[in-house]
Amino acid sequence: MTARKPKAPSSGSASSSASETAREIQTHLRELRKSSRRRQRAGSGGGGAAADERDDALRLDKLRRTFGRLVEEGQFDPNRADGGKSGVDDGGGGGRDGDDDASAKWRSWLASGHEEYLLRLSEGVVAGRTSAARSFCGVAASCPARFVGASRGDSDGGGSEGAPMISERLLNRLLESAVKSRGCLEFGLDASGDDEEADDLRMEDAVLSLLDSEFVRPHRDVQYFVCKGLRQIALDLVGGLERAAAADKAGRDSGEDMNIGVDGQKAGEDDDEDSDADDDRKVVGSQERRGGRLARAERNAGVVAENLCRILLAMDQVPAIAEDLEDEEKYLFPPPVLSGDDGEGDDEDDSYGDGSGEDVTSSDSSEEEEEEEEEVADKGAKRSLPSKGGAKKRRRKMRLVAWQQPYKHRHAHQEAWLAALRLPCLPLRTQKLVLQHLSTYVLGVCPSPLRFAEYFTRSFQGGTGDNGSNSSSLVSILSLHGLFVLMLDHQLEYPRFYDSLYQLLHPRILYAKHRTRFLRLLSKSLLSNPMLPAYAGASFCKRLCRIALSGPPHGALFALALVGNLVRKHGECACLIHRGEKRGDGAQGTMEDVFVEDAGDLAKTRALESSLWELAALERHYHPAVATLAKSVGTEDDKSAPMHDVEDFLAHTYKSLFEQEKKRLGGSRGGVGSGMEKTKRKGARVSLTFVEPEGLFAKDDVFGDIFKKS
16 A cells, blocks of 8 residues: 655645646556456456556556656655655755655655555566566666766766666566566476477567567666676575575474484373374474475476576677677667776676676776787787886776676676576476577677586486486487587586487487487587597497497488598597407408497497497398498598588488489489380389289288289
């Protein structure tokens, strides 16, 4: 309930205008409260819901305009809890100390009304109404905070009030409401979280899409503060879950302690067995209630984690260089102009408090100076470096606020992702999108990409331990790809990478819909590393040949092409071809295959002691292309013949192989008779059997004499 309307400040026409404004605000808020109660009573299927939403959208927009006008006139400041007059107190007798009692009550009443207005906006955003989200964005744009000690950068000065900037208080309220919106979850999850069918449903929530297209993406300063706000929301939620888990554990322990005496007997035990049973039921019931609350908290955290990640997934254009932040049209509020030592306090406020010295950077000039000093040291020049005083003056001249510095943007984006990835219960569909996005867009721009290695490792271990389902194997593949990017581009040391890759190499991977992604990662990992150990290369050759024996023709073609490239690139694996025991007459004999296919360590597979006898079996494959390729493995001249292009084999499927054979046989066909005449046909007749049948039925069939071929 909003406070009673106070007596407006007495100043003639101003008093009349204030009274009309107060009545208008009271009327709209009262109607919004009534509409909210009607929706609560009627539920989602109540009649007249569409009409109420239209009327509420108009009321919310009118209130936004009214409060925006009052803020612009300086009658109250929504960024202060007491509704104090906007601007900063410069000690000249202005501000809140100079107001009379009526003006103070008026500002306090406006602040309480604005707080209730924000509450109605939050309810609308949580309910998934885009009109409320659009009005909330308008409130954040029309109620700026003030950057203390900076001028606006225009000709009329304004340094005493401070330059406008996005209000973190209002923005965080908007983000908290958006991430709690359940509009994106129009389907339920099963207990395992495996939601393959959910991928076909609408994945973009209208509220989150509106925030991205109309508020976050067009404005660089909003992007920066959104990252900071999302990080804080995630950390608060993680802390709440940890406290809930600790309280649940403490409750269980205390329940056991209270129920067990020193001598092992129940405390207060007497001869009344019914009383003991009642006590047991109370303890169990209390534990179940605590466990249920913790489970609900984790499910709600999964909803928030999904929406947090989806907002971050949309932010795929993080500014990497200073030129990306120079255009003032890309800011919601023009960046303030700093002079002298201004901005030092901003650096302190901008620090995330994690103890990292990288968070406190005054401007890009310091990075340029470090690069200049390195160039001078490398060239061995003897000229003296600029003095510290000159460098300080140059830094003062080029001082920028945090959201004008590319490093600050990249650091805020990284910290937001790291905080969001700490949340548990992230749905599987969102986890797959996150893993792809991190490898493609985040690792290349964040300052410390190696900090994501823990999440990739944890995701890989969770995916491999989920009974080998298609969804879990895709998570493992995407996690392994992220680790490979970190190893290749950021010098991550992950000794178990090839062991993990070997675990995923299974015949069922050739039938999965994501096989192309995995096979491309496999070929790139094996062929791009010239230091691959011989035992590892031999193990992969053996495993690939085993898969080719039981896999489809298109999978066998890829496996044989990759084995051929591995044998030629790593010559020490050539001993596996045509290896066998010598018989007495000098001919090749048979040998026992000592290859341990299921070994978890590549060094223990004994692949170098084995042979590629699978190639001889594949030379008799029913598909002629597989048989031909198997015969060529190990016989190519490594100096003249080019390596196989594995990308050509990745595109093969049953259908493509069939169409390829049709085109090969259906170009032109010689005519029957002399052979001199050629007739072009659309397709060729492919033989389905080698024995021409004599009738419709077999000879020993009871109907064998019927429908004989004449």
